[in-house]
Amino acid sequence: EPEVTQTPSHQVTQMGQEVILRCVPISNHLYFYWYRQILGQKVEFLVSFYNNEISEKSEIFDDQFSVERPDGSNFTLKIRSTKLEDSAMYFCASSDQGGRDQPQHFGDGTRLSIL
Amino acid sequence: AQSVTQPDIHITVSEGASLELRCNYSYGATPYLFWYVQSPGQGLQLLLKYFSGDTLVQGIKGFEAEFKRSQSSFNLRKPSVHWSDAAEYFCAVGGGSQGNLIFGKGTKLSVKP
Numbered sequence: 001e002p003e004v005t006q007t008p009s010h011q012v013t014q015m016g017q018e019v020i021l022r023c024v025p026i027s028n029h030l031y032f033y034w035y036r037q038i039l040g041q042k043v044e045f046l047v048s049f050y051n052n053e054i055s056e057k058s059e060i061f062d063d064q065f066s067v068e069r070p071d072g073s074n075f076t077l078k079i080r081s082t083k084l085e086d087s088a089m090y091f092c093a094s095s096d097q098g099g100r101d102q103p104q105h106f107g108d109g110t111r112l113s114i115l
Numbered sequence: 116a117q118s119v120t121q122p123d124i125h126i127t128v129s130e131g132a133s134l135e136l137r138c139n140y141s142y143g144a145t146p147y148l149f150w151y152v153q154s155p156g157q158g159l160q161l162l163l164k165y166f167s168g169d170t171l172v173q174g175i176k177g178f179e180a181e182f183k184r185s186q187s188s189f190n191l192r193k194p195s196v197h198w199s200d201a202a203e204y205f206c207a208v209g210g211g212s213q214g215n216l217i218f219g220k221g222t223k224l225s226v227k228p
Contacts, residue, residue: 004158031213043159043205045215055213091158093216100209101147101166104216106158 006092006107013082014115021077021110023092032075033093033104034067036060043091049075050098079112087114117142117210121219128196129227136191136222138206147209148189149216150180154202162204165189176200201226 005024013019025032034046048055049067066078075094079086089111093104120139128134140146147166151159163174170182180191189206203223207216 006158033213033215035216042220043207043216043218045211045217048211048213048215050213056211056215058215093159095214098213100211100214101164102209102214103149103161103164104214105161106151108156108158 004092004094004105004107006090006110008110009108010111010113012113012115015084016081019079019082019112021079021090021092021112023075023077023107024073025075025092025094026096026105027073029094029096029105031055031095031098031102032067032069033095034077035091035093035106036088037091037109038085038088046077048098055098082112082114084114087112117208117217119206119208119217119219121204121206121222123222124220125223125225127225127227130198131195134191134193134196134200134224136204136206136224138189138191138219139187140189140206140208141187142208142210146189147214148180148182149207149209150174150178150189150191151205151207152176152202153205153221159205162191196224196226198226198228200224 032049037043047057089109091109092107095102095104118141150162206219
């Protein structure tokens with residue numbers, strides 16, 4: 001079964017540094033998402049992406065965050081200047097169609113640790 | 116406001132016993148509801164979904180869930196739990212125009228022999 005893959009599985013970064021989290025969505029999917037889960041808290045939506053542009057974003061997704069689909073397969077999340085509170089598990093997801101009724105397929109996540 | 120509540124943080128059941136995990140939602144429009152499972156070190160796997168029609172939906176791994184509009188609930192059930200079901204379970208509702216998921220805090224399930 002096709003799956004969403006995320007790299008790296010664990011990223012350790014100094015505060016203030018830039019970090020890029022990578023995702024390869026399922027190949028025929030067109031809608032892409034990033035979520036995060038701070039330890040002990042709920043999974044929170046960050047951003048959705050379709051047709052090479054952001055569709056929706058949450059309050060969390062401020063100017064420090066950006067997303068990009070640099071080629072036909074990768075989908076990246078960049079945090080420009082990391083803060084301690086950015087430490088979390090970041091999940092990428094994709095779906096073949098957008099909409100509230102469409103199931104999303106998740107990767108295994110990248111654990112981001114900010115020192 | 117749109118939200119999902121899972122009142123139980125941690126549940127322990129004996130292997131072979133039945134299971135019910137509670138989920139309540141608050142959503143202004145027709146809710147599209149999902150249950151996901153997360154095993155340690157892994158991502159979220161879709162167990163089942165409810166869109167419309169029959170209020171009892173079947174999912175993978177022997178799970179089912181019942182949608183009750185009058186109670187704003189979408190509880191997950193399994194008649195006989197296996198040790199491999201130990202994991203964290205998340206209820207979610209589809210929101211926004213592109214379906215960004217709104218998750219509950221999750222319920223951690225432990226299974227004792």
